[in-house]
Amino acid sequence: MSTFWCETAIIAAENGAPQAASGVRLETENGRITSVTPGATPQPGDTKLEGITFPAAANAHSHAFHRVLRGRTHEGRGDFWVWREQMYTSASELTPEKYEKLATAVFAEMVITGFSSVAEFHYVHHQPDGAPYAEAHAMELALARAAMAAGIRLTLLDTLYLAGGIGSPLSPEQTRFGDADVHAWLKRIASLRTAIEATFPADRVSVGAALHSVRAVPEEDLKVVAAQLPTDIPLHIHLSEQPAENQACLEAYGTTPARLLERHGLLTRRLSAVHSTHLTPEDITSLGQAGTTVVMCPTTEADLADGIGPARELSDAGATIALGTDQHAVIDPWVEMRALEHGERLGSGQRGRFTPRELLQAATMGAARSMATPVPGPGIGVGSVCDLMVVDPASTRTAGSRPLQMAFSATASDVTEVIIGGELLASRGVHARLGEPGRLLTEALKELS
Template sequence: MTTFWCETAILAKGGHSNPEAASGVRVETHDGRITNVTADVRHQPGETRLDGVVFPAAANAHSHAFHRVLRGRTHEGRGDFWVWREQMYTSATELTPEKYEKLATAVFAEMVVAGFSSVAEFHYVHHQPGGAPYAEAHAMELALARAAMAAGIRLTLLDTLYLAGGIGAPLSREQARFGDADVRAWLRRLAGLRAAVEQNFPEDRVRIGAALHSVRAVPEEDLKVVAAQLPSDIPLHIHLSEQPAENQACLEAYGTTPTGLLARHGLLSGRLSAVHSTHLTQEDIASLGQSGATVVMCPTTEADLADGIGPARELSDAGATIALGTDQHAVIDPWVEMRALEHGERLGSGQRGRFTPQELLQAATVGAARSMATPVAAIAVGSVCDLVAIDPTSTRTAGSRPLQLAFSATASDVTGVIVGGELLASRGVHTRLGSPGALLAEALEELS
């Protein structure tokens, strides 16, 4: 048994939607889960002391680990998402299983020290450049799983179906390594990957989900096959309506929006996570809400790529669950993502308080974790012991009320991160791997 003593902790006494701050909290754990929580007690010898304010750790519901290569390298001149995409493709061509494992280990370590305990990796770099499979089955996927294990982060690997370069267009030369022969070949590969992961990695640390890259990359006839044959016990994610051009192409080809196309084939459900959902009609919003889908917002990426401001408040009010992700990793910081979501709402509406601090915390924890079918972190008996401690006396946070730290804290204020009852990060240093900055610098030296 491991015991942590928290100076202040955010407890789920009133449920996930109504957390409370308590002082002097003892958290007892066994096999990575919380077995007892006691408030208003003194620190005892032998207990790991967590000073500051301790929250459930965040979950990152949307990641492309290799996009971290692009941080600080795509800002000369003007352009839009489509210009940025060409630079992203260039980075993808350089990846090998060895290079990707090294890079992803560093990226996942950066996530851990920022306060993330789990991540959904939206993965589509499956094969060699040109599209030939690697000699080792699932070489790229297993490299990502090993990277997550090394960093100690829980991984949901979303194996992605990517068959077309656009509606009615073949894959380009740069996209060839993303594709499979057809949808049934992808389903067979997905089944093989699930078996390999289940055989080689702990279920509570690495699990498999599925993703459709977008309606641009998956033709309608293949959506029908996915709807009929995808196993029902894994999560399904998709990039949805990130760009107006995607919507227009879908309308011209299929006579409906991307959301409408998914609804047409029964793919809107509580297991679906729609990433971005930036440019939606009112009908789209109602459909996503009524289906109980999760919408994964990535506010810092959507700002970096000039995507626009998605209708997060309207989606939440309609019944959708809001989750947060870091996507292309312009920033890896759950606290910045939380307030960027609210700031976008304020800029778009001219109103403050569109999301309460409690709602933002829920999006970064419960909403994100449920979207990837990973254990939900909470400071409550039975929950996984995934915790993050925040310094409430830094230059940024001094004077903040505990439940309002989402509006002042950054990853720089994280003093400790626990995953599965293990202290994995302390003041910006990964306890197993050292400085993520050094790891990233070394990994990036091998990539242009």
């Protein structure tokens, strides 16, 4: 059993809303919280957490290798499609060994910033010529080992990627992403589940599925996925990230990407639609009525000039909003929360589009719906996994902020401790097992151009 005494903690109130409480003592067993006692005094053996203790954040959308591009893609102008060519160059250099080293560093960076879990949208499956590696699932197992080393919970989203665009074959740069056909992918994902379950703890590493996009998965294959993908795993897709994607879909199928998924029964509560930036009013209604999770990645969408998605409208329609870091231009749950609201304000001319509690919900429980691993709720409560992040309330950024309004002042630099499964994994920017993530990233990036 591990015990923690929190100077201040964000706990779950009876109505489920998070609230700040002083002197909160937590008892845990097997990585889960068994008791929450506000107004307590510290006991011998307690780990004292000074500052404000929040539930740790969950990262609902990640491409670990995109971290290579941070600070390297900003010369001149361009758009998403220009950036994509630079991303393909980075993907072409990956090997299982290089990817494990890079992903370990990226996951360590996530941990020190306050993330305890991540949904990794993974499509670099094979060798550059498309041939499988000699070791089955070499790239996938490398990512799983990286997550275990960093101590982060991983939902590995094995991605179906069959076409280079609607009606177009895979390009040479995309060859390693693809499979022979949808049936080969279904067989491979079943084999991957078996391998992961046999090797890693279920509460730490699990397998989900992803469709790269309607650009990359033809309609006939969507029908197969709807009929044959096991229903007990999460399903993600990049949806309507670019106007060009919508236009191509309309020309080919006579409908939008969201309505195409609806046509084949793929709009469900288990679906996470990533970005959803360029939607019609009918799309918003369909996603909301289906109870889907919509994963917004505000710093990436800003970095790539994607646009501002209709997050408030989607939430009002019934969708759950989650947050992810996508291409890792920034890895910081507090900045993602703030950027979601700032985008709404810039687009609408109104303040307070999302309350601070709603932002915390998006960074925790919202993202939890995207994953197959347990993650904490918006407030710390009995039965939750003991995944915590502690924020300094007296930094130059946070001084004077009310605890539940930290989303508008804190950054990852203010995260002082991170606990995952009851284990202290990070303290003041240093990973307990791996040391300084900056050093790890520097070494990993030396091997990539």
